[in-house]
Amino acid sequence: MKYNKLQEEALKSTIQQDFFKDYKYTQLGNIDFVIAKSIVDDQGFTFFDDLDTNKLISILWAEAKRGTNHDIYESFVQLILTIGKEQTFAKYHPPKYIGAFDADKFAFIEYNNIQHVFFQNDFNWSVTPSNHDTKEFKQLYTLCKNLLEENTILFHYNENARDLQKFIRTNFNKEKGTTETISVTKNNFTFVFQRWLKVVKPTIDIDWTKANKANILEADFFLADLLSSENKSLKDKLYVVLKNTKYELGKKIDEMGLVSKREVTFNDKQKAYKAFWSIYTRPPKEIYWDYIIGRRDLLVTPDIREREGSFFTPQIWVEKSQQYLTEVLGENWQDEYYIWDNCGGTGNLENGLANKRNIWVSTLEEADVNIMKELTTKGLNLFENHIFKFDFLNDDFIPLSKGGKMPDELFEIVHNPEKRKKLVIYINPPYKEATSAKTVSGTGTNISGVSIENKTYNKYKSLMKDASKELSAQFIMRIYKEIPDCVIGVFSKLKLWVSSNFIKFREEYNAEFKKMFVVPSNTFDNVTGRYPIGFSIWDLSKLKTKSPYLVADSFDAKGQYIEKRKFFELDCQTITINPWIKKIDIAENDIIGYMENPTPDFQDNDFLCILNEKGTRNNNYSKINKETLTVNSIYLSVRLCIKHTWLNDRDQFLAPNDRWKTDRTFQGNCLIYMLFHGQNRIMSSKGVNHWIPFTEEQVGCNKSFTSNFMSKYIADFKAGKVTIIPQRQELLPTEKIESNPVEFSPEAQAVYDAGLELWKYYHSQSRANPNASFYDIRMYFQGSKNGKMNTKSSDEKYTEFITDLRNKLKILASKIAPKVYEYGFLKS
Structure with a gap:
């Protein structure tokens, strides 16, 4: 372990000498470990140091870390962020490998395995790569983790030094070469x-x-x-x-x-x-x-990809979708049914289909038509005359023989009622809305010519309302209305089938649901975020059966089965948790803070927090005082006690049933959970801190607090002396409900006691602020960088206290979680 005590620069130099001494060693921007070879022309001129010529041939770009306790995948993600931020892949020839190493290990992955990551739509590459706490870093980590796990080649110096040397000799071409040209490969x-x-x-x-x-x-x-x-x-x-x-x-x-x-x-x-x-x-x-x-x-180019909104379907999900079609339609479905993919791209959805006599593929771009025709000579199982250019959202169903674009045989199938029952529309349509994320933030404009300016939109917008802005909804509605009785097999976001914005769409789309599976969105190229994408099969010849939910099989990024999952459909009668909390938002006087009420689903839970004053985001905020404190703690706790995953990303939090109102233990659990949760961002520097859960005597502070509101509230809560349910709203009873005395549950008491130990330790510090909030205490010990609180502290005793508190908070969360479903905040 001779590398353990080396600083980063010394580590890089030593690793280079031990394993890469036969190669050039340089730096590209903030990629500070680059292994390359010289390119020499026939006059003997070396281009290695003349980077503007782009004749630097990199073999490896790597991220280095001193010490040994590093997540190698986090190091890879930091490197990917660095490359993306500086657009290094567009300035210099990409390497054969990217790598990550520290004092214990060195890992490699082939560049072509990750190059698609740099072509994501709407990803913010401007963040600091070394800050592992940003939303973008976590988003990219989630996107890349599975492919890194599957493709990374890892060597530990102690056990694998000879293997590492052999790997480098075998895979790194160290010959200087006398070539005046550079080969083009799938890497570059x-x-x-x-x-x-x-x-x-x-x-x-x-x-x-x-x-x-x-x-x-x-x-x-x-x-x-x-x-x-x-x-x-x-x-x-x-x-x-x-x-x-x-x-x-x-x-x-x-x-x-x-x-x-x-x-x-x-x-x-x-x-x-x-x-x-x-x-x-x-x-x-x-x-x-x-x-x-x-x-x-x-x-x-990115603007074209964003405009079209279409994505390359991974082969693993192509195969899975064809398996599900077989399960629904039978073993011989490819012989018994016709297939039309009307947004075919370059035809990757057709890989695996066997009976090319029954398959037609159309796409918007003539270039893609030509590429598919070219690929038919390389194994794509299609007839050339079954591939055609067709703008499904604009073009009419007119056969070629009458001056249209549709092959005559397909036209006959589409217009023959009996043949149409044997037609499968098999598609992965664009997932694009009329506006992009840039529009919402004021940095972009509506995407013209995508949703608004097409015949399908104009024809069906009055039926679909808000859903008409979604391209995939337009595809499905035209199929439903104009190709009745067929079967649809479609990849889509789940909002089509469950979201409140798509209620009108679902009221009009009256087809029978057959089967569905869902997978992580970030397994698709150019897709960011963590949400489910589903492949669902629908029989348009039969009416839907009434059901409040769809059942889907769920699979992880490797295709491993997870569980059956219910996805609940919102209708016009559904009341979400935000209208419910607004009815309770009656506080006018003695305001002690504000709670942000973001969109009521898991994907926006990161914005849910307690603040001294309203934030700058265009969101709802509820006011908190003595009258509304407990109800607000319930709102926060039910939304944050269950971990956000890609599977529950779009689950909606709802107005509850009445049973929570008399459950004093549940109310106490939520109160304590809110006080010690990291989303409690009350700061003493921004006004009087009313959120100290303890007295001066409890924490050993010899100065009086400016406010003892919270410790008194806790005492009154346990004694049954506070109003749990505010009056004067429609959703809650107007009659007075007795607030009986109660002790905290063991789980809540454990959190309270762990918090007390943390407060005591803080007040033992010579620079302790008597009015410090929970946020202030964490900031004191953890410090900040670039305006954001660090995730760790060098104070070992503080780390022990905060770890104990967080562990007990997780136990309390598991106590609250079953009540979330029992009281109807989430459906189960």
Whole structure:
């Protein structure tokens, strides 16, 4: 363990000498451990130190940590955040591996396993990578953890030093080479594309704004260049092909029935083009062609990806969805049913389907049509004439023989009532709304041409109301109305089937639910957040049976079964917890704080907190005084006592039944839970602190507190002298309910006692503030960085006290949790 006592710089230097001494060692921005090789041209000029030439060939980018007690996956996530924040992948050739190491271990993962992470929609890369407490860090950790666990190669120096050396010798090409060009691989093709956008794109003589609106994208010109030899594209079925000094776009039939070509030339006689491609070897090795074509989505610019809102369906869920279709429709369903994927992208949903005579795939972009046709020569089991360009939200159902876009045989199936009963619409439609997250924050604009400006929206918006802004809802409603009696197998967010904003949609969509499974959203590329995505099967020929919930099988990111899960459907009669608390929000005088009331589901629980004054977020806040304190503690406790997971992310908290009103033990548990929860953010610096649960004598403070409100309230609560249920509201009884004396439950008393020990220790400090709040005490011992409280403290005794308190708080939470369901705050 010779590395244990080394500081970080010394550790990096020593590791480099022990394992990487035959390689170049440098730094790229804040990636401070980079292993690379020199590229030397035929004149002997070394490009290694001339980073602007982009001829630095990295083999490894790594994150280093001194010491041994580090979560290697957290180190990887910090590195990924660093790369994403600095856009290193767009400035320099990506490496074969990224890595993370400390004084005990070194781990590697191939770059191509994580490169899709850098192309997420609406992810905030501007946070500090070293701050592991940010929402973005935790979000990225959740997104990456499973793929890191599955693909990381880990070596411990003590046990595996020789294995590590062998791994490096085998996988790191240390030959300096005398090549003047760089090979394009599945690791670096996205980087080459980013450079191509800067150098070659401006010289292509086309109006890109108009071209993009017509779904003619930069990616298709790049593929035409990349998959070429001697200035001629090798793939004639690409939507754009290179022909010497010009590009040819996909052929079309003009009004006279003649085949016409659309040509695009260069505005600089290919000067920039030739200079750019002189650096790279093209075409890539043929083993990479299918991968690069199949992942064209990684070459689509972020604004286009956001506008379209579509996602690449992972193969694990493609296989699972086809398994479920088999369970519902029978073993021979692929022979007995027709299949139409009307938002097919590049056809990855069709992988595994066997009977190509019965499969049709349509997609919005001509380029994707051409890619699918190309992939049919590489194993995609489709007939070329069953692949067609079709804008499902705008185009009419007109057969090709009558000037439309739909193949005649599919048109016959769609319009024949008997054949239609044997049609499966099998889709993963876009999950996009009319506005993006940027719109909500005021940094963006509505996405034009996505939801508002299409025929389906205009036709059905009066039926769907708010749901009409959701693209997936538009797809399903058009299918339901215009292709009746078919079967739908659809990937979607669960809000379609349970959310209050989709009540009108569900009232109109009267199909029979057959089967569903749900999986974590972050297993899909470009999807951030932690929520369930479901694949559900519906029979449109039968009416839905009345049920307050849908039952789904749930699977983790590796495809392992978790449990059966109920997802409850909200209807017009459902009252959520926020209207309930608003009826109780009657405090006018002697306000001691405010509680934020965010959207009533698990996904927004992080915003739920107790504050001295209203915050700046556009949210509801309830006022807290003696009359409303206990009820507010119930609101906070029932929302926070159950752990937020991806499975319960969209579960709605509801107005309860009446049984909680006479359960004094439950009320006391909630009161104590709120006082010692980390979301209690009362600060003495922002006004009088009324939230000290103890007396001066209890904590050993020789100065008087400015307020003894809370310790007196606790005493009065236990004596039955406080009003638990405020008067003058509709949802709670107007008659007086006796507040009988009660002792705290053992679990609540244990939390109270652990809190008392913490307060005593704090007041033994020479700089203790007599009016310190729970938040102040934690800040005192833990300190802060960049305005945020640190997660740990160097004070071992404090760490012992706060750990004990948190453990007892978890036990109290487990005592409260069953009551959340018993009293109807959540359905079970």
